[in-house]
Ligand SMILES: Nc1ncnc2c1ncn2[C@@H]1O[C@H](COP(=O)(O)OP(=O)(O)OP(=O)(O)O)[C@@H](O)[C@H]1O
Protein backbone atom coordinates (compact mmCIF):
# COMPACT_ATOMS: atom_id res chain seq x y z
CA UNK A 1 0.00 0.00 0.00
CA UNK A 2 2.80 2.39 0.96
CA UNK A 3 6.20 2.08 -0.59
CA UNK A 4 9.16 4.24 0.38
CA UNK A 5 12.30 3.89 -1.71
CA UNK A 6 15.76 5.21 -0.79
CA UNK A 7 14.38 8.36 0.79
CA UNK A 8 16.92 10.94 2.00
CA UNK A 9 16.80 14.30 3.69
CA UNK A 10 19.55 16.38 5.18
CA UNK A 11 19.47 19.50 7.33
CA UNK A 12 22.48 21.74 6.69
CA UNK A 13 24.54 18.77 5.60
CA UNK A 14 23.41 16.55 8.48
CA UNK A 15 21.76 13.46 7.03
CA UNK A 16 18.67 13.00 9.21
CA UNK A 17 17.21 10.42 6.85
CA UNK A 18 19.68 8.63 4.65
CA UNK A 19 18.41 5.93 2.34
CA UNK A 20 15.29 4.82 4.17
CA UNK A 21 13.21 2.01 2.69
CA UNK A 22 9.84 0.84 3.84
CA UNK A 23 6.89 -1.04 2.53
CA UNK A 24 3.54 -1.47 4.21
CA UNK A 25 0.86 -3.85 2.98
CA UNK A 26 -2.84 -3.17 3.27
CA UNK A 27 -4.24 -4.04 6.69
CA UNK A 28 -0.84 -4.41 8.35
CA UNK A 29 0.50 -2.76 11.47
CA UNK A 30 4.10 -1.80 10.88
CA UNK A 31 6.40 -0.33 13.53
CA UNK A 32 9.45 1.81 12.94
CA UNK A 33 12.00 1.56 15.71
CA UNK A 34 15.35 3.13 16.27
CA UNK A 35 17.27 5.07 18.89
CA UNK A 36 16.59 8.74 19.63
CA UNK A 37 17.45 10.92 16.69
CA UNK A 38 17.38 8.00 14.27
CA UNK A 39 15.14 9.98 11.94
CA UNK A 40 11.77 8.35 12.55
CA UNK A 41 9.83 11.58 12.88
CA UNK A 42 11.67 13.04 9.94
CA UNK A 43 10.71 9.99 7.89
CA UNK A 44 7.04 10.51 8.79
CA UNK A 45 7.35 14.19 7.92
CA UNK A 46 8.73 13.22 4.52
CA UNK A 47 5.91 10.76 3.86
CA UNK A 48 3.20 13.25 4.86
CA UNK A 49 4.63 16.17 2.91
CA UNK A 50 5.59 18.38 5.85
CA UNK A 51 9.16 18.10 4.57
CA UNK A 52 10.30 17.59 0.99
CA UNK A 53 12.79 14.80 0.44
CA UNK A 54 16.15 15.51 -1.21
CA UNK A 55 15.91 12.24 -3.08
CA UNK A 56 13.92 9.03 -3.17
CA UNK A 57 10.26 8.34 -3.74
CA UNK A 58 7.06 7.69 -1.83
CA UNK A 59 4.29 5.72 -3.53
CA UNK A 60 0.83 5.26 -2.07
CA UNK A 61 -1.45 2.72 -3.70
CA UNK A 62 0.74 2.82 -6.77
CA UNK A 63 0.60 6.60 -7.05
CA UNK A 64 3.67 8.79 -6.66
CA UNK A 65 3.00 11.17 -3.79
CA UNK A 66 6.58 12.35 -3.27
CA UNK A 67 6.74 16.02 -2.33
CA UNK A 68 2.98 16.65 -2.35
CA UNK A 69 1.93 19.31 0.18
CA UNK A 70 0.38 17.91 3.39
CA UNK A 71 -3.18 18.89 2.55
CA UNK A 72 -3.00 16.90 -0.67
CA UNK A 73 -1.43 13.92 1.06
CA UNK A 74 -4.29 14.06 3.56
CA UNK A 75 -6.83 13.93 0.75
CA UNK A 76 -5.33 10.60 -0.34
CA UNK A 77 -6.71 9.31 2.99
CA UNK A 78 -3.42 9.35 4.86
CA UNK A 79 -3.74 10.80 8.37
CA UNK A 80 -1.23 11.15 11.13
CA UNK A 81 -0.81 12.03 14.75
CA UNK A 82 2.21 13.88 16.04
CA UNK A 83 4.83 12.99 18.62
CA UNK A 84 4.74 16.46 20.10
CA UNK A 85 1.10 17.29 20.73
CA UNK A 86 -0.10 19.35 17.80
CA UNK A 87 -3.69 20.41 18.31
CA UNK A 88 -5.79 23.61 18.32
CA UNK A 89 -5.34 24.95 21.86
CA UNK A 90 -8.09 27.60 21.73
CA UNK A 91 -10.78 25.28 20.39
CA UNK A 92 -12.73 22.69 22.35
CA UNK A 93 -12.14 18.95 22.09
CA UNK A 94 -15.27 18.69 19.98
CA UNK A 95 -14.23 21.48 17.61
CA UNK A 96 -10.76 20.01 17.15
CA UNK A 97 -12.21 16.82 15.72
CA UNK A 98 -15.03 18.63 13.93
CA UNK A 99 -12.64 20.83 11.92
CA UNK A 100 -10.89 17.72 10.74
CA UNK A 101 -14.15 16.20 9.49
CA UNK A 102 -15.34 19.45 7.93
CA UNK A 103 -12.08 19.64 6.05
CA UNK A 104 -12.38 16.10 4.74
CA UNK A 105 -15.94 16.78 3.57
CA UNK A 106 -14.66 19.93 1.82
CA UNK A 107 -17.08 22.09 3.78
CA UNK A 108 -14.55 24.67 4.93
CA UNK A 109 -15.47 27.06 2.13
CA UNK A 110 -18.98 27.28 3.50
CA UNK A 111 -19.40 30.79 4.93
CA UNK A 112 -22.94 30.87 6.22
CA UNK A 113 -24.09 27.58 7.77
CA UNK A 114 -23.27 27.47 11.48
CA UNK A 115 -20.57 24.87 12.15
CA UNK A 116 -22.51 23.81 15.20
CA UNK A 117 -25.10 22.20 12.92
CA UNK A 118 -22.65 20.22 10.78
CA UNK A 119 -21.10 16.77 11.16
CA UNK A 120 -21.98 16.66 14.86
CA UNK A 121 -23.02 13.02 14.86
CA UNK A 122 -19.83 11.84 13.25
CA UNK A 123 -17.74 13.98 15.60
CA UNK A 124 -19.53 12.55 18.63
CA UNK A 125 -19.05 9.06 17.25
CA UNK A 126 -15.29 9.49 16.98
CA UNK A 127 -15.08 11.01 20.46
CA UNK A 128 -17.07 8.07 21.74
CA UNK A 129 -14.72 5.60 20.07
CA UNK A 130 -11.62 7.13 21.60
CA UNK A 131 -13.24 7.76 24.98
CA UNK A 132 -13.16 11.55 25.08
CA UNK A 133 -16.88 12.16 24.85
CA UNK A 134 -17.29 13.47 28.42
CA UNK A 135 -14.62 16.07 27.82
CA UNK A 136 -16.03 17.29 24.51
CA UNK A 137 -16.68 20.88 25.58
CA UNK A 138 -13.35 21.48 27.28
CA UNK A 139 -10.82 23.80 25.77
CA UNK A 140 -7.93 21.56 24.82
CA UNK A 141 -5.43 23.70 26.69
CA UNK A 142 -7.03 22.30 29.85
CA UNK A 143 -6.64 18.61 28.94
CA UNK A 144 -4.17 16.21 30.52
CA UNK A 145 -1.22 15.15 28.41
CA UNK A 146 -2.64 11.67 27.91
CA UNK A 147 -5.98 13.00 26.72
CA UNK A 148 -4.23 15.32 24.31
CA UNK A 149 -2.35 12.43 22.78
CA UNK A 150 -5.65 10.60 22.34
CA UNK A 151 -7.17 13.72 20.82
CA UNK A 152 -4.26 13.68 18.37
CA UNK A 153 -5.47 10.29 17.18
CA UNK A 154 -9.11 11.40 17.16
CA UNK A 155 -8.23 14.31 14.88
CA UNK A 156 -6.39 11.98 12.55
CA UNK A 157 -9.47 9.75 12.48
CA UNK A 158 -11.59 12.74 11.47
CA UNK A 159 -9.96 12.47 8.06
CA UNK A 160 -11.50 8.98 7.69
CA UNK A 161 -8.10 7.56 6.78
CA UNK A 162 -7.23 4.28 5.15
CA UNK A 163 -3.65 4.72 6.27
CA UNK A 164 -2.84 6.00 9.73
CA UNK A 165 0.58 7.16 10.89
CA UNK A 166 1.13 7.43 14.64
CA UNK A 167 4.30 9.04 15.94
CA UNK A 168 4.93 7.65 19.43
CA UNK A 169 1.24 7.50 20.34
CA UNK A 170 1.84 6.54 23.98
CA UNK A 171 4.82 8.79 24.74
CA UNK A 172 4.47 10.35 28.18
CA UNK A 173 1.30 8.46 29.07
CA UNK A 174 0.56 6.92 32.46
CA UNK A 175 0.50 3.08 32.43
CA UNK A 176 -3.29 2.73 32.37
CA UNK A 177 -3.58 5.40 29.69
CA UNK A 178 -1.00 3.50 27.68
CA UNK A 179 -3.01 0.32 27.99
CA UNK A 180 -6.16 2.06 26.80
CA UNK A 181 -4.29 3.64 23.91
CA UNK A 182 -2.93 0.26 22.81
CA UNK A 183 -6.44 -1.17 22.88
CA UNK A 184 -7.59 1.74 20.75
CA UNK A 185 -4.86 1.20 18.18
CA UNK A 186 -5.64 -2.52 18.05
CA UNK A 187 -9.35 -1.85 17.55
CA UNK A 188 -8.64 0.66 14.77
CA UNK A 189 -6.75 -2.03 12.96
CA UNK A 190 -9.18 -4.79 13.83
CA UNK A 191 -12.61 -3.17 13.62
CA UNK A 192 -12.01 -0.42 11.11
CA UNK A 193 -9.42 -2.29 9.11
CA UNK A 194 -6.98 0.62 9.03
CA UNK A 195 -3.44 0.15 7.88
CA UNK A 196 -1.18 1.56 10.58
CA UNK A 197 2.41 2.76 10.60
CA UNK A 198 3.75 3.82 13.97
CA UNK A 199 6.94 4.36 15.88
CA UNK A 200 7.50 3.68 19.52
CA UNK A 201 10.33 3.29 22.00
CA UNK A 202 8.63 0.74 24.23
CA UNK A 203 9.65 -2.65 22.81
CA UNK A 204 6.92 -4.47 24.66
CA UNK A 205 4.31 -2.44 22.82
CA UNK A 206 6.10 -2.81 19.51
CA UNK A 207 6.36 -6.56 19.68
CA UNK A 208 2.86 -6.76 21.11
CA UNK A 209 1.01 -5.15 18.23
CA UNK A 210 3.24 -4.89 15.18
CA UNK A 211 2.98 -7.36 12.32
CA UNK A 212 6.30 -6.26 10.95
CA UNK A 213 9.09 -3.96 12.08
CA UNK A 214 11.45 -1.62 10.30
CA UNK A 215 14.64 -0.66 12.10
CA UNK A 216 16.28 2.69 11.51
CA UNK A 217 19.68 3.80 12.69
CA UNK A 218 21.24 7.14 11.87
CA UNK A 219 18.71 7.76 9.14
CA UNK A 220 19.18 4.48 7.33
CA UNK A 221 16.97 1.41 7.19
CA UNK A 222 18.90 -1.54 8.57
CA UNK A 223 16.26 -4.17 8.16
CA UNK A 224 12.57 -4.64 7.71
CA UNK A 225 10.97 -7.93 8.62
CA UNK A 226 8.76 -9.89 10.96
CA UNK A 227 9.19 -9.52 14.71
CA UNK A 228 11.26 -12.68 14.96
CA UNK A 229 13.51 -11.77 12.09
CA UNK A 230 14.19 -8.39 13.62
CA UNK A 231 14.57 -9.68 17.15
CA UNK A 232 17.56 -11.83 16.40
CA UNK A 233 19.08 -9.90 13.54
CA UNK A 234 22.75 -9.30 14.19
CA UNK A 235 22.97 -5.92 12.54
CA UNK A 236 20.10 -4.72 14.69
CA UNK A 237 21.78 -5.91 17.83
CA UNK A 238 25.05 -4.33 16.85
CA UNK A 239 23.57 -0.99 16.14
CA UNK A 240 20.76 -0.91 18.58
CA UNK A 241 22.13 -2.61 21.65
CA UNK A 242 25.79 -1.87 21.12
CA UNK A 243 26.62 -5.44 20.15
CA UNK A 244 25.20 -7.52 22.99
CA UNK A 245 24.54 -11.17 22.25
CA UNK A 246 21.02 -11.52 23.56
CA UNK A 247 18.01 -11.20 21.37
CA UNK A 248 15.91 -8.12 21.96
CA UNK A 249 13.27 -9.06 24.51
CA UNK B 250 -20.71 34.06 25.63
CA UNK B 251 -22.18 35.69 22.59
CA UNK B 252 -24.14 32.54 21.91
CA UNK B 253 -25.73 32.78 25.32
CA UNK B 254 -26.42 36.45 24.79
CA UNK B 255 -28.26 35.77 21.57
CA UNK B 256 -30.64 33.32 23.20
CA UNK B 257 -33.60 33.87 25.48
CA UNK B 258 -33.30 36.90 27.71
CA UNK B 259 -30.13 38.02 26.01
CA UNK B 260 -32.04 38.46 22.81
CA UNK B 261 -34.43 40.91 24.47
CA UNK B 262 -31.53 43.03 25.70
CA UNK B 263 -30.07 43.10 22.24
CA UNK B 264 -33.37 44.14 20.71
CA UNK B 265 -33.73 46.86 23.35
CA UNK B 266 -30.20 48.14 22.71
CA UNK B 267 -30.79 48.29 18.97
CA UNK B 268 -34.12 50.09 19.33
CA UNK B 269 -32.44 52.58 21.65
CA UNK B 270 -29.75 53.14 19.02
CA UNK B 271 -32.46 53.93 16.48
CA UNK B 272 -34.13 56.36 18.88
CA UNK B 273 -30.95 58.25 19.75
CA UNK B 274 -31.25 60.90 17.00
CA UNK B 275 -34.29 62.28 18.86
CA UNK B 276 -32.25 62.83 22.01
CA UNK B 277 -28.66 63.44 21.02
CA UNK B 278 -27.24 66.72 19.72
CA UNK B 279 -25.77 66.62 16.23
CA UNK B 280 -22.14 66.44 17.29
CA UNK B 281 -22.68 63.34 19.41
CA UNK B 282 -24.62 61.72 16.61
CA UNK B 283 -21.66 62.32 14.33
CA UNK B 284 -19.33 60.89 16.96
CA UNK B 285 -21.52 57.82 17.33
CA UNK B 286 -21.53 57.29 13.57
CA UNK B 287 -17.74 57.46 13.55
CA UNK B 288 -17.57 54.99 16.44
CA UNK B 289 -19.87 52.59 14.60
CA UNK B 290 -17.96 52.64 11.34
CA UNK B 291 -14.56 52.52 13.06
CA UNK B 292 -15.83 49.63 15.14
CA UNK B 293 -16.83 47.92 11.92
CA UNK B 294 -13.33 48.57 10.60
CA UNK B 295 -11.72 47.15 13.74
CA UNK B 296 -14.01 44.11 13.64
CA UNK B 297 -13.01 43.46 10.04
CA UNK B 298 -9.36 43.61 11.08
CA UNK B 299 -10.06 41.24 13.93
CA UNK B 300 -11.47 38.70 11.49
CA UNK B 301 -7.92 38.15 10.25
CA UNK B 302 -6.01 39.22 13.37
CA UNK B 303 -7.91 37.61 16.24
CA UNK B 304 -9.67 34.81 14.38
CA UNK B 305 -7.12 34.20 11.65
CA UNK B 306 -3.87 34.91 13.48
CA UNK B 307 -2.62 36.91 10.50
CA UNK B 308 -0.56 39.96 11.42
CA UNK B 309 -2.27 42.43 9.13
CA UNK B 310 -0.69 45.52 10.67
CA UNK B 311 -1.65 47.90 7.89
CA UNK B 312 -5.38 47.38 7.63
CA UNK B 313 -6.32 51.04 7.18
CA UNK B 314 -5.26 50.79 3.53
CA UNK B 315 -8.45 48.89 2.78
CA UNK B 316 -10.53 51.41 4.69
CA UNK B 317 -8.99 54.21 2.61
CA UNK B 318 -9.32 52.25 -0.62
CA UNK B 319 -13.02 51.73 0.01
CA UNK B 320 -13.51 55.39 0.84
CA UNK B 321 -11.60 56.61 -2.21
CA UNK B 322 -13.33 54.07 -4.44
CA UNK B 323 -16.70 55.39 -3.35
CA UNK B 324 -15.65 59.05 -3.40
CA UNK B 325 -14.10 58.89 -6.87
CA UNK B 326 -17.17 57.30 -8.38
CA UNK B 327 -19.41 59.85 -6.67
CA UNK B 328 -17.39 62.84 -7.85
CA UNK B 329 -16.02 61.75 -11.22
CA UNK B 330 -18.68 59.59 -12.82
CA UNK B 331 -22.37 59.91 -13.46
CA UNK B 332 -23.04 56.44 -12.10
CA UNK B 333 -25.74 55.88 -9.52
CA UNK B 334 -24.40 56.72 -6.04
CA UNK B 335 -25.58 53.34 -4.79
CA UNK B 336 -23.19 51.65 -7.19
CA UNK B 337 -20.35 53.59 -5.58
CA UNK B 338 -21.19 52.06 -2.20
CA UNK B 339 -20.67 48.62 -3.67
CA UNK B 340 -17.65 49.46 -5.79
CA UNK B 341 -15.73 50.89 -2.81
CA UNK B 342 -15.79 47.65 -0.81
CA UNK B 343 -15.10 45.61 -3.95
CA UNK B 344 -12.00 47.71 -4.66
CA UNK B 345 -10.86 47.00 -1.11
CA UNK B 346 -11.53 43.28 -1.47
CA UNK B 347 -9.53 43.20 -4.71
CA UNK B 348 -6.69 45.12 -3.08
CA UNK B 349 -6.88 42.73 -0.13
CA UNK B 350 -6.50 39.84 -2.55
CA UNK B 351 -3.53 41.40 -4.37
CA UNK B 352 -1.59 42.49 -1.29
CA UNK B 353 -2.52 39.25 0.46
CA UNK B 354 -1.36 37.17 -2.50
CA UNK B 355 2.04 38.85 -2.47
CA UNK B 356 2.50 38.68 1.32
CA UNK B 357 0.93 35.37 2.27
CA UNK B 358 3.92 33.29 1.23
CA UNK B 359 5.82 34.89 4.10
CA UNK B 360 5.20 33.91 7.68
CA UNK B 361 4.03 36.01 10.61
CA UNK B 362 6.40 38.92 11.17
CA UNK B 363 7.67 38.98 7.60
CA UNK B 364 4.11 39.05 6.40
CA UNK B 365 3.55 42.05 8.65
CA UNK B 366 6.62 43.91 7.39
CA UNK B 367 5.85 43.38 3.71
CA UNK B 368 2.20 44.21 4.24
CA UNK B 369 3.13 47.51 5.91
CA UNK B 370 5.49 48.32 3.03
CA UNK B 371 2.95 47.59 0.31
CA UNK B 372 0.27 49.45 2.24
CA UNK B 373 2.55 52.47 2.52
CA UNK B 374 3.13 52.26 -1.21
CA UNK B 375 -0.61 52.56 -1.78
CA UNK B 376 -0.68 55.50 0.62
CA UNK B 377 2.12 57.25 -1.28
CA UNK B 378 0.30 56.78 -4.58
CA UNK B 379 -2.87 58.28 -3.16
CA UNK B 380 -0.90 61.08 -1.53
CA UNK B 381 1.04 62.06 -4.66
CA UNK B 382 -1.41 61.53 -7.49
CA UNK B 383 -2.95 65.00 -7.37
CA UNK B 384 -4.81 64.84 -10.64
CA UNK B 385 -6.71 61.71 -9.70
CA UNK B 386 -7.03 61.54 -5.93
CA UNK B 387 -6.65 65.17 -4.99
CA UNK B 388 -3.30 64.45 -3.31
CA UNK B 389 -2.85 65.58 0.26
CA UNK B 390 -5.96 67.78 0.07
CA UNK B 391 -8.18 64.77 -0.43
CA UNK B 392 -11.67 65.27 -1.79
CA UNK B 393 -14.21 67.48 -0.05
CA UNK B 394 -17.90 68.11 -0.32
CA UNK B 395 -18.63 64.80 -1.92
CA UNK B 396 -22.18 64.85 -3.29
CA UNK B 397 -24.48 62.27 -1.72
CA UNK B 398 -27.94 61.09 -2.66
CA UNK B 399 -30.52 63.42 -1.07
CA UNK B 400 -31.82 60.75 1.22
CA UNK B 401 -28.43 60.47 2.95
CA UNK B 402 -27.60 64.15 3.18
CA UNK B 403 -29.25 64.83 6.53
CA UNK B 404 -27.07 63.86 9.49
CA UNK B 405 -29.89 61.82 11.03
CA UNK B 406 -30.24 59.71 7.92
CA UNK B 407 -26.49 59.33 7.57
CA UNK B 408 -26.51 57.97 11.12
CA UNK B 409 -29.36 55.58 10.39
CA UNK B 410 -27.65 54.37 7.25
CA UNK B 411 -24.38 53.81 9.15
CA UNK B 412 -26.14 52.03 11.97
CA UNK B 413 -28.10 49.73 9.66
CA UNK B 414 -25.13 48.85 7.45
CA UNK B 415 -22.87 48.30 10.46
CA UNK B 416 -25.40 45.96 12.06
CA UNK B 417 -25.82 44.00 8.85
CA UNK B 418 -22.07 43.68 8.43
CA UNK B 419 -21.55 42.62 12.04
CA UNK B 420 -24.25 40.02 11.60
CA UNK B 421 -22.62 38.72 8.42
CA UNK B 422 -19.17 38.59 10.02
CA UNK B 423 -20.56 36.83 13.04
CA UNK B 424 -22.06 34.24 10.73
CA UNK B 425 -18.73 33.80 9.00
CA UNK B 426 -16.90 33.34 12.29
CA UNK B 427 -19.33 30.56 13.27
CA UNK B 428 -19.25 28.89 9.87
CA UNK B 429 -17.03 25.98 8.85
CA UNK B 430 -14.81 28.55 7.16
CA UNK B 431 -14.56 30.37 10.49
CA UNK B 432 -13.71 27.13 12.27
CA UNK B 433 -10.99 26.39 9.74
CA UNK B 434 -9.66 29.93 10.11
CA UNK B 435 -9.40 29.57 13.88
CA UNK B 436 -7.71 26.23 13.37
CA UNK B 437 -5.18 27.92 11.12
CA UNK B 438 -4.59 30.60 13.75
CA UNK B 439 -3.96 27.96 16.39
CA UNK B 440 -1.85 25.58 14.36
CA UNK B 441 -1.25 25.96 10.63
CA UNK B 442 0.86 22.82 10.34
CA UNK B 443 -1.85 20.68 11.82
CA UNK B 444 -4.41 22.33 9.55
CA UNK B 445 -2.43 21.33 6.49
CA UNK B 446 -2.21 17.83 7.87
CA UNK B 447 -5.97 17.50 8.19
CA UNK B 448 -6.37 18.54 4.58
CA UNK B 449 -6.89 22.31 4.72
CA UNK B 450 -5.24 24.44 2.07
CA UNK B 451 -4.02 27.03 4.55
CA UNK B 452 -2.89 29.77 2.17
CA UNK B 453 -6.13 29.78 0.18
CA UNK B 454 -8.24 30.03 3.29
CA UNK B 455 -6.08 32.89 4.52
CA UNK B 456 -6.42 34.66 1.20
CA UNK B 457 -10.19 34.44 1.31
CA UNK B 458 -10.12 35.76 4.87
CA UNK B 459 -7.97 38.70 3.79
CA UNK B 460 -10.39 39.44 0.97
CA UNK B 461 -13.39 39.34 3.27
CA UNK B 462 -11.64 41.54 5.83
CA UNK B 463 -10.70 43.97 3.04
CA UNK B 464 -14.29 44.06 1.85
CA UNK B 465 -15.73 44.98 5.24
CA UNK B 466 -12.98 47.54 5.82
CA UNK B 467 -14.04 49.01 2.48
CA UNK B 468 -17.64 49.16 3.68
CA UNK B 469 -16.44 51.13 6.70
CA UNK B 470 -14.58 53.47 4.34
CA UNK B 471 -17.70 54.05 2.24
CA UNK B 472 -19.65 54.79 5.40
CA UNK B 473 -17.09 57.42 6.31
CA UNK B 474 -17.82 59.16 3.02
CA UNK B 475 -21.50 59.16 3.92
CA UNK B 476 -20.90 60.53 7.41
CA UNK B 477 -18.14 63.02 6.71
CA UNK B 478 -18.48 63.86 2.98
CA UNK B 479 -14.69 63.84 2.65
CA UNK B 480 -11.76 61.55 2.02
CA UNK B 481 -8.11 62.31 2.73
CA UNK B 482 -4.83 60.37 2.48
CA UNK B 483 -4.47 60.05 6.26
CA UNK B 484 -7.22 57.44 6.11
CA UNK B 485 -4.58 55.12 4.64
CA UNK B 486 -1.74 56.21 6.90
CA UNK B 487 -0.16 53.59 9.12
CA UNK B 488 -0.91 55.44 12.36
CA UNK B 489 -4.59 54.72 11.83
CA UNK B 490 -3.70 51.06 11.28
CA UNK B 491 -1.89 51.08 14.57
CA UNK B 492 -4.89 52.63 16.26
CA UNK B 493 -7.29 49.96 15.02
CA UNK B 494 -4.87 47.24 16.09
CA UNK B 495 -4.94 48.81 19.54
CA UNK B 496 -8.75 48.86 19.44
CA UNK B 497 -8.75 45.10 18.87
CA UNK B 498 -6.28 44.45 21.68
CA UNK B 499 -7.99 46.83 24.07
CA UNK B 500 -11.48 45.48 23.47
CA UNK B 501 -10.40 41.85 23.33
CA UNK B 502 -9.15 40.24 20.16
CA UNK B 503 -10.47 36.79 21.00
CA UNK B 504 -14.01 38.13 21.36
CA UNK B 505 -16.35 39.10 18.59
CA UNK B 506 -17.55 42.44 19.95
CA UNK B 507 -14.26 43.42 21.60
CA UNK B 508 -13.01 45.53 18.66
CA UNK B 509 -16.28 47.47 18.59
CA UNK B 510 -15.92 48.20 22.29
CA UNK B 511 -12.26 49.11 21.77
CA UNK B 512 -13.25 51.55 19.02
CA UNK B 513 -15.84 53.16 21.27
CA UNK B 514 -13.35 53.57 24.13
CA UNK B 515 -10.54 54.95 21.98
CA UNK B 516 -12.65 57.37 19.97
CA UNK B 517 -14.52 58.65 23.02
CA UNK B 518 -11.24 59.04 24.86
CA UNK B 519 -9.54 60.78 21.97
CA UNK B 520 -12.39 63.26 21.64
CA UNK B 521 -12.31 63.94 25.35
CA UNK B 522 -8.51 64.05 25.76
CA UNK B 523 -7.82 66.26 22.78
CA UNK B 524 -9.91 69.06 24.26
CA UNK B 525 -7.40 69.17 27.13
CA UNK B 526 -4.06 68.25 25.63
CA UNK B 527 -2.33 67.70 22.32
CA UNK B 528 -0.47 64.65 23.61
CA UNK B 529 -3.01 62.10 22.39
CA UNK B 530 -0.30 59.74 21.16
CA UNK B 531 1.24 59.72 24.63
CA UNK B 532 -2.08 58.87 26.26
CA UNK B 533 -2.62 56.13 23.70
CA UNK B 534 0.81 54.66 24.39
CA UNK B 535 0.29 54.61 28.15
CA UNK B 536 -3.15 53.09 27.69
CA UNK B 537 -1.70 50.37 25.49
CA UNK B 538 1.01 49.53 27.99
CA UNK B 539 -1.59 49.27 30.76
CA UNK B 540 -3.75 46.97 28.66
CA UNK B 541 -0.87 44.67 27.82
CA UNK B 542 0.15 44.41 31.46
CA UNK B 543 -3.22 44.18 33.15
CA UNK B 544 -5.74 43.00 30.56
CA UNK B 545 -3.85 40.81 28.08
CA UNK B 546 -7.17 39.52 26.73
CA UNK B 547 -8.72 42.97 26.48
CA UNK B 548 -11.68 44.43 28.31
CA UNK B 549 -14.31 42.10 26.90
CA UNK B 550 -11.97 39.13 27.18
CA UNK B 551 -11.60 39.96 30.88
CA UNK B 552 -15.35 40.22 31.39
CA UNK B 553 -15.88 36.94 29.57
CA UNK B 554 -13.30 35.24 31.74
CA UNK B 555 -15.06 36.46 34.89
CA UNK B 556 -18.43 35.28 33.61
CA UNK B 557 -17.02 31.89 32.70
CA UNK B 558 -15.45 31.49 36.12
CA UNK B 559 -18.65 32.44 37.91
CA UNK B 560 -20.43 30.02 35.63
CA UNK B 561 -18.15 27.04 35.90
CA UNK B 562 -17.40 27.04 39.65
CA UNK B 563 -20.91 26.10 40.85
CA UNK B 564 -21.01 23.29 38.30
CA UNK B 565 -17.79 21.80 39.62
CA UNK B 566 -18.94 22.04 43.26
CA UNK B 567 -22.06 19.97 42.61
N1 LIG C 1 13.96 20.68 11.16
C1 LIG C 1 15.15 20.17 11.52
N2 LIG C 1 16.28 20.91 11.36
C2 LIG C 1 17.48 20.40 11.71
N3 LIG C 1 17.67 19.20 12.23
C3 LIG C 1 16.60 18.41 12.41
C4 LIG C 1 15.28 18.85 12.07
N4 LIG C 1 14.40 17.88 12.36
C5 LIG C 1 15.14 16.86 12.86
N5 LIG C 1 16.45 17.17 12.90
C6 LIG C 1 17.52 16.29 13.33
O1 LIG C 1 17.39 15.10 12.63
C7 LIG C 1 17.66 14.00 13.49
C8 LIG C 1 16.51 13.03 13.43
O2 LIG C 1 15.42 13.58 14.14
P1 LIG C 1 14.04 12.85 14.31
O3 LIG C 1 13.17 13.76 15.06
O4 LIG C 1 13.54 12.40 13.00
O5 LIG C 1 14.43 11.61 15.20
P2 LIG C 1 13.49 10.54 15.87
O6 LIG C 1 13.91 9.23 15.37
O7 LIG C 1 12.07 10.90 15.67
O8 LIG C 1 13.90 10.69 17.39
P3 LIG C 1 13.01 10.56 18.69
O9 LIG C 1 12.94 9.13 19.02
O10 LIG C 1 13.78 11.32 19.72
O11 LIG C 1 11.69 11.17 18.40
C9 LIG C 1 17.92 14.56 14.87
O12 LIG C 1 19.31 14.57 15.08
C10 LIG C 1 17.38 15.95 14.81
O13 LIG C 1 18.16 16.82 15.60
Ligand SMILES: [Mg+2]
Nearest residue numbers: 040041042083
Ligand atom coordinates in the same frame (compact mmCIF):
# COMPACT_ATOMS: atom_id res chain seq x y z
MG1 LIG D 1 10.49 11.39 16.82
